Amino acid sequence: MERAIRVLVAKPGLDGHDRGAKVIARALRDAGMEVIYTGLRQTPEQIVQAAIQEDVDVVAMSILSGAHNHLFPKVANLLREEGVDDVLIIGGGVIPDDDIPGLIEAGIEAIFTPGTSTKDVVEYIRNNVKR
Amino acid sequence: MNIEERLLKGDKRACARLITMLENNDPEAIEIIKRLYKHSGNAYVIGITGPPGSGKSTLTDKLTKELRKRDKRVGIIAIDPTSPFTGGAILGDRIRMSDLALDEGVFIRSMGTRGSLGGMSKATWGATKVLDIYGVDYIIIETVGVGQSEVDIVKTADTVLMVMVPHLGDDIQAIKAGVMEIADVFAINKADLDGADKTQLEIEMNLDLNEKSDYRPPVVKVSASRNENIDQLIEKLMEHRNYLEKTGKFSERRKRNTKLEIIKLVEEELMNLIMDKALEENLLESLSEDVLLKNLDPYTARDKVLKLIK
Numbered sequence: 265m266e267r268a269i270r271v272l273v274a275k276p277g278l279d280g281h282d283r284g285a286k287v288i289a290r291a292l293r294d295a296g297m298e299v300i301y302t303g304l305r306q307t308p309e310q311i312v313q314a315a316i317q318e319d320v321d322v323v324a325m326s327i328l329s330g331a332h333n334h335l336f337p338k339v340a341n342l343l344r345e346e347g348v349d350d351v352l353i354i355g356g357g358v359i360p361d362d363d364i365p366g367l368i369e370a371g372i373e374a375i376f377t378p379g380t381s382t383k384d385v386v387e388y389i390r391n392n393v394k395r
Numbered sequence: 396m397n398i399e400e401r402l403l404k405g406d407k408r409a410c411a412r413l414i415t416m417l418e419n420n421d422p423e424a425i426e427i428i429k430r431l432y433k434h435s436g437n438a439y440v441i442g443i444t445g446p447p448g449s450g451k452s453t454l455t456d457k458l459t460k461e462l463r464k465r466d467k468r469v470g471i472i473a474i475d476p477t478s479p480f481t482g483g484a485i486l487g488d489r490i491r492m493s494d495l496a497l498d499e500g501v502f503i504r505s506m507g508t509r510g511s512l513g514g515m516s517k518a519t520w521g522a523t524k525v526l527d528i529y530g531v532d533y534i535i536i537e538t539v540g541v542g543q544s545e546v547d548i549v550k551t552a553d554t555v556l557m558v559m560v561p562h563l564g565d566d567i568q569a570i571k572a573g574v575m576e577i578a579d580v581f582a583i584n585k586a587d588l589d590g591a592d593k594t595q596l597e598i599e600m601n602l603d604l605n606e607k608s609d610y611r612p613p614v615v616k617v618s619a620s621r622n623e624n625i626d627q628l629i630e631k632l633m634e635h636r637n638y639l640e641k642t643g644k645f646s647e648r649r650k651r652n653t654k655l656e657i658i659k660l661v662e663e664e665l666m667n668l669i670m671d672k673a674l675e676e677n678l679l680e681s682l683s684e685d686v687l688l689k690n691l692d693p694y695t696a697r698d699k700v701l702k703l704i705k
């Protein structure tokens with residue numbers, strides 16, 4: 265079956281920079297994935313609805329504003345409440361090492377900090393999609 | 396409850412999953428659509444096309460809000476090109492429709508054009524059927540009006556809305572050549588910029604040349620980003636719908652579209668059948684070699700390929 269991995273690239277929160285998100289979006293596209301890009305300043309609720317309607321395999325979020333400890337788990341919880349359990353959730357951005365275990369605990373399965381090569385992200389997604 | 400029952404009950408996730416399955420050519424999904432087909436046909440389909448950047452997504456957002464005011468449920472299929480080199484795509488139409496994400500009465504799906512050979516039409520039709528059965532009143536299909544397959548898609552809508560913008564220049568010539576004829580309503584978007592009157596004149600002049608039926612496509616100036624004149628555009632779309640229904644042309648059109656759909660499905664299946672076999676046997680390689688060496692002519696080569704399924 266012709267199957268493309270579908271990834272929602274989302275920018276939750278209020279910071280107005282999406283350069284990093286766009287770089288990732290292009291890298292995923294170049295790796296043959298379908299990237300649904302929803303733009304800046306998305307609420308967790310909007311991200312979850314988009315993920316459901318688009319039936320994505322992956323939700324990839326990026327935050328620079330420092331609100332990751334609040335927003336990432338919120339998205340993971342809302343997805344769980346909606347009964348979505350086959351979506352891989354990953355996050356990126358400026359995230360202190362100390363915060364990472366808590367985020368993983370909350371259901372964000374991988375955190376990519378600045379300096380990660382896009383190749384690694386592509387690899388990680390390929391190896392960890394759930395369906 | 397299985398996915399079939401869930402779709403009939405209007406379950407969003409079932410709707411989303413079925414569209415995915417159809418996009419991936421999953422035979423199970425096709426069986427489901429076969430069984431549920433009798434529940435389709437209630438949604439009215441509006442196809443929106445026009446050059447890249449003309450504001451189709453922004454307009455889709457505004458039209459949908461207007462339809463929501465009238466208590467209509469809306470499904471949106473937004474198609475963007477897949478890269479022929481990598482098979483990947485960036486689907487960005489949702490950026491312009493952020494506020495719709497939380498509206499329970501709206502379902503938005505982004506699709507890449509994916510493979511060649513009209514696979515897109517099959518997937519889009521499939522998605523249309525799913526949304527229809529899911530229970531929306533209107534389906535809006537947004538697609539860039541350039542390639543033939545995009546045109547094929549939008550042609551099978553009940554009403555085709557063509558989006559133009561001021562200062563198209565030579566583009567309008569190119570569009571005129573093939574796509575103008577399929578428009579039922581024209582919107583000149585970005586009418587907040589100057590030049591809209593000139594574009595309107597050009598379109599009207601073109602319509603003067605083509606006048607042959609009792610229906611003349613209206614031309615409406617709008618500004619999607621400023622939300623100006625959208626209600627008037629909706630009125631024109633509704634007038635076209637009324638025209639079709641009043642004159643009996645609605646069922647005529649649906650019949651024509653159904654015919655096109657069947658032809659496309661057969662075409663795709665045949666191509667798949669032949670190409671799978673041809674690839675398996677590496678036939679194309681050897682045949683083209685022979686044709687190049689003049690051991691064979693292209694017509695005989697064709698016959699040899701066709702023999703695979705005869």
Ligand SMILES: Nc1nc2c(ncn2[C@@H]2O[C@H](COP(=O)(O)OP(=O)(O)O)[C@@H](O)[C@H]2O)c(=O)[nH]1
Pocket residue numbers: 445446447448449450451452453454488491584585586587588617618619620621
């Ligand atoms: N000036 C002006 N710009 C608009 C209008 N509608 C859309 N745009 C802008 O045109 C660009 C492309 O819009 P989009 O809806 O993505 O176009 P699409 O590629 O046809 O879907 C965006 O920057 C919009 O903000 C309008 O009515 N006036």
Ligand SMILES: [Mg+2]
Pocket residue numbers: 451452453487488537
């Ligand atoms: Mg668009």
